[in-house]
Amino acid sequence: DTGVSQNPRHKITKRGQNVTFRCDPISEHNRLYWYRQTLGQGPEFLTYFQNEAQLEKSRLLSDRFSAERPKGSFSTLEIQRTEQGDSAMYLCASSTWDQRGDEAFFGQGTRLTVV
Amino acid sequence: GEDVEQSLFLSVREGDSSVINCTYTDSSSTYLYWYKQEPGAGLQLLTYIFSNMDMKQDQRLTVLLNKKDKHLSLRIADTQTGDSAIYFCAEMSGGKLIFGQGTTLQVKP
Numbered sequence: 001d002t003g004v005s006q007n008p009r010h011k012i013t014k015r016g017q018n019v020t021f022r023c024d025p026i027s028e029h030n031r032l033y034w035y036r037q038t039l040g041q042g043p044e045f046l047t048y049f050q051n052e053a054q055l056e057k058s059r060l061l062s063d064r065f066s067a068e069r070p071k072g073s074f075s076t077l078e079i080q081r082t083e084q085g086d087s088a089m090y091l092c093a094s095s096t097w098d099q100r101g102d103e104a105f106f107g108q109g110t111r112l113t114v115v
Numbered sequence: 116g117e118d119v120e121q122s123l124f125l126s127v128r129e130g131d132s133s134v135i136n137c138t139y140t141d142s143s144s145t146y147l148y149w150y151k152q153e154p155g156a157g158l159q160l161l162t163y164i165f166s167n168m169d170m171k172q173d174q175r176l177t178v179l180l181n182k183k184d185k186h187l188s189l190r191i192a193d194t195q196t197g198d199s200a201i202y203f204c205a206e207m208s209g210g211k212l213i214f215g216q217g218t219t220l221q222v223k224p
Contacts, residue, residue: 033211042203042214043158044120055210091157095211102146104212106158 002108006092013082020078021110025094032075033104035065035091036060043091051076051091082114117189118213121204124138126221133191137204144206147180149189152201152217161189161202196222 005024013019025032030051035043047057051072061067065080069075079086089111095104102105118140127133139147145166150158164171164178164187171178177190191198201217 031210035212035214040216042205042216043214045211045213048211050210092160102207103160103163104148105160106150108157 004092004094004105006090006110008110009108010031010111010113012115015082015084015114017082018078018080019082019112020076021090021092021106021112022074022076023092023094024074025092026105027073028094029094029105030072031095031104033093033095034075034077035093037089037091037109038087046077070088079112082112084114087112087114119204119206119213121202121215121218123216124219124221126223127194128223129194129196131194133189133194133198133220133222135189135191135202135204135220137184137187137189138217139187139204139213140204141206141213142182142185142206144208146207146210147187148203148205148207149176149178149187150203150205150214152203158203187209191220194220194222196224198222 007022007075022086033048034046045058049069063079067077089109091109093104093106095102120138148163149161152158162173175192177186199222203217204215205212
């Protein structure tokens with residue numbers, strides 16, 4: 001296993017278009033997180049899953065955003081009707097969340113530019 | 116509420132020790148983390164500490180936790196130019212990681 005994988009690495013889209021990002025977590029990890037990071041800021045929490053259940057959504061996640069993790073493995077984050085303010089780095093992380101500890105590992109991110 | 120605060124910038128000379136500080140608000144946080152981010156890259160987990168510990172050492176890295184004051188620090192011994200990056204402190208709160216704004220570490224040769 002090579003770690004958390006995100007695709008695509010970069011996405012340029014026109015305002016109003018829909019985009020979908022994919023995250024493949026580390027295989028035995030049961031938790032999966034989505035974050036958004038803008039320049040000069042720390043990552044902001046968007047949502048997370050434990051297995052296939054979406055346990056929490058941030059109020060930052062407007063109704064244009066939806067995330068799924070249908071079989072408790074990979075996850076997708078879709079943004080509908082993109083706006084320029086959606087331009088950011090979207091980061092995915094996964095962790096085991098068990099008694100051994102909770103090491104959360106991040107992917108390289110998907111950089112979205114809305115023009 | 117959930118809030119993690121860090122100073123924004125630290126400059127040190129190569130070979131010196133660096134100490135990056137962080138304060139957090141959630142006293143029920145189970146784990147506290149340090150991540151490193153280089154330009155254009157994702158976040159690299161450096162180390163983490165369980166809330167019932169007060170110190171953890173891993174090679175050049177030492178994490179100190181003062182739970183009473185909700186203060187976390189990361190000490191990097193013998194700082195190298197390759198340590199130049201942004202360092203993020205994070206707390207595990209309510210099942211999710213809450214990050215600070217990051218501290219930019221500049222290492223001068």
